[in-house]
Amino acid sequence: MSRSAKPLRSAMGWSNTDTITVRGRDLPSELLGHVNLGDMAFLEVAGRLPTKDESAVFNAVAVTLVEHGMTPSAIAARLTYLGAPESIQSAIAAGILGVGSVFVGTAEGSAQMLSASVTPETSQEEIAGIASRLVTEHRASRTPIPGIGHPVHKPIDPRVPRLFELAQQHGFRGTYCTLMEAVSAEAERQYNRVLPVNATGAVGALLCELKFDIRVARGIGAMARAVGLVGHIAEEMDTPMAAEIWARVEHEVVDFNRGDAS
Amino acid sequence: MSRSAKPLRSAMGWSNTDTITVRGRDLPSELLGHVNLGDMAFLEVAGRLPTKDESAVFNAVAVTLVEHGMTPSAIAARLTYLGAPESIQSAIAAGILGVGSVFVGTAEGSAQMLSASVTPETSQEEIAGIASRLVTEHRASRTPIPGIGHPVHKPIDPRVPRLFELAQQHGFRGTYCTLMEAVSAEAERQYNRVLPVNATGAVGALLCELKFDIRVARGIGAMARAVGLVGHIAEEMDTPMAAEIWARVEHEVVDFNRGDAS
Amino acid sequence: MSRSAKPLRSAMGWSNTDTITVRGRDLPSELLGHVNLGDMAFLEVAGRLPTKDESAVFNAVAVTLVEHGMTPSAIAARLTYLGAPESIQSAIAAGILGVGSVFVGTAEGSAQMLSASVTPETSQEEIAGIASRLVTEHRASRTPIPGIGHPVHKPIDPRVPRLFELAQQHGFRGTYCTLMEAVSAEAERQYNRVLPVNATGAVGALLCELKFDIRVARGIGAMARAVGLVGHIAEEMDTPMAAEIWARVEHEVVDFNRGDAS
């Protein structure tokens, strides 16, 4: 059966005998020693190097996402390492698989809400109205508003003022940040309880300010989490907890079943 | 059945109502806006922030590992995205799973060889003898020497002089770099062909110079590759190739089987 | 901080010194030698062993899902094996990650449509009306109807009559099968083209007939595909194609970029 092949095209990276090009840049002379890992991530995703201001804000966003303590994702990575210590990459991959709709995915949710609601030119007055409408709609449909509220950090999430301060310093505190804050204020008014912008709300807003494609927001979260998971596995090598977690879970379940059977 | 529980301990990250601590540092005030993503990776794995010199060398190592063009790993990630576009994290995880013993694992191999052979105090004269012995042993057992030779980059891998130059500038061109270069020179002599230090050899040497635990070398590779995979998936969203790769492979296999059957 | 722990409960499997119980059955005496792998899957998911008729239909459903030739998922598994041959489980996992919304997920889609539309008691007359409404709705919203149409298999998908025949023989050709066929007939009428029930449509219908929870439909697909992926990796060990696929893709991309650069 004949078919006409379509060409395969990629501008990510390629090499000659004596050159290595990544996203149009000569890796040895233009990137090594000149850019940090966060800038490299920006280059990979956006296709161009960040400005100094973009670098500062994007690195802060990425750093925010790296480490969230003993998350389900970190525990899953450690349990995987227990069974397959020969494959660190498997433990990292297992951890990344838990970065789905429930946790890091919420940054994607707030970025979607914000980018669908305003542009960089939307006026302050319009934003107030939009915030009011968004909160009313979510209340009516009884769906949680992405990017606000936190089970632990009250009355504020300490990452948020710092991220917005950095955005301000570097010229990225625009309409998306404003709308995110307006949504929080309006939600606190309508629900009559403390509902601060949370870290994923601020991250979502800043990814919009940096003009990232919303569809890669979760990818940026997964990439940052990969960094954190290497740390967890390094700690697990020296101070393991996976075997103990397993033992506790298994014993509790076995004891329960034994009780049932007797 | 009773058992005495062992405590679960971790120093990675934890939080209070108004504070978030990562590896002993206050995230908002000490990390956000102060460190880049590469520094954060160093903090996660080493348990302390890098010095300015360490930051420069480690970021260069990480940046080297991010993007290697159309690797099997990148292609696998794109094919996974084709089937599960709702789960970017799955595509990234699939790509990371190919970062095993064959490709990035070679950095681990060179780091193991180097760290098992010298210390920071080994003398120049001793290094020459060690290099000679290592090459002779690998020749005798007909096993490839990790960290040297490259199918494309000849007579040198252009990343290596740049990485070693950066190491020199920042005070990290020590005995591990020297041994890696001595092994290359000795191998070229014994095998009588061009066998330059390759990028994974330089990366392995620099991870030793930075005193990283060899066991996490592959993890650092996987983490850096996660950054690159986000780029590949972002490109796949706009300039897809996975469906075409699939179609070509399937058609060739089906055509072959049809011919067989007739 | 104190918290009241909730108990951890599971009825999957547990053991004593001299007994091993799986889903309430003694593994050595009640399962080994008595049930096949498909029955075991039924027991695991449904919590009870299948009847002989259920076993026949469920095994046919599972067997249908095992092998679909050179899918993106199979290619991704082979590429992963190329990079990490020491971890077969990684290659299988990478392949499973591509079993998402686009391919096997369509069985889930048809199961959802069917289970939301009829019960085992719905009458033939009602089914005709429901089919008409479903097609009209999908046409209006320009969304594809799950479970019908196939790019290759026309005018019929040869698996479907066989699956429905088996369902008939074993007493499982009920309202879900009827609706699936009515939807196909109605769609062919409204769209005026050949739109047969496809394999995922038949699988979705049979999972409904077997009273499986729709939410695990994709899991059953992933499990069956894991079986097929072991086959692909076994073949890849002896008749490899991953390195050649990689080489072709990389060369085409590099050649294109070189042309650009010259």
Add this chain to the structure above:
Amino acid sequence: MSRSAKPLRSAMGWSNTDTITVRGRDLPSELLGHVNLGDMAFLEVAGRLPTKDESAVFNAVAVTLVEHGMTPSAIAARLTYLGAPESIQSAIAAGILGVGSVFVGTAEGSAQMLSASVTPETSQEEIAGIASRLVTEHRASRTPIPGIGHPVHKPIDPRVPRLFELAQQHGFRGTYCTLMEAVSAEAERQYNRVLPVNATGAVGALLCELKFDIRVARGIGAMARAVGLVGHIAEEMDTPMAAEIWARVEHEVVDFNRGDAS
């Protein structure tokens, strides 16, 4: 750059407009309704359908590997489902990634030991000497002997006599089974403690008796475990434990760090 393409070949599966062939068999007429899921796995890996006796033994082996209770792998799958409930396949993949060298990999280890030591023709007398040598060697090198000993099941693992009984009934209790039992007896003599053949030892022996390529042993384990993981995720949907495991681990770690900080 020109290169000569090598052909891509596969005999796994392919289709025409009106036929679907898997491993040389017509799927609708020769497989659906005729083979169970275990037979299909045999066909995929071995390239031919099992005899009735092979089917009985292979299905028993696969069924043995499906469910081992609250393993690290099952817990990791449940934690992954908690974060990404939209992607059941991710939870299954995460669980499979823990099927590495430590747990299921031991079946691979015993299969390797057995297949490297005897052939189907080795005599009883020779086997006794081989068992003695194997135990002596493992003792000398202080490495664990694969396939013997169990932390819970003493003095015997109840799966083993049943598996060997089935092997006997179906004509597969050959030299590999004999050697595995001889190794256990010899180890009990030399170490002077209870060291029964365990399930992975019996599985390894039976895979040798069935003439499976040792390299796919771990793949068969991963495939069977995928079946079990679907069961765990189905249970997690209705009787969740992942959130409670997460809460317990996180609280214990946070409490510890708070105590440290005060």
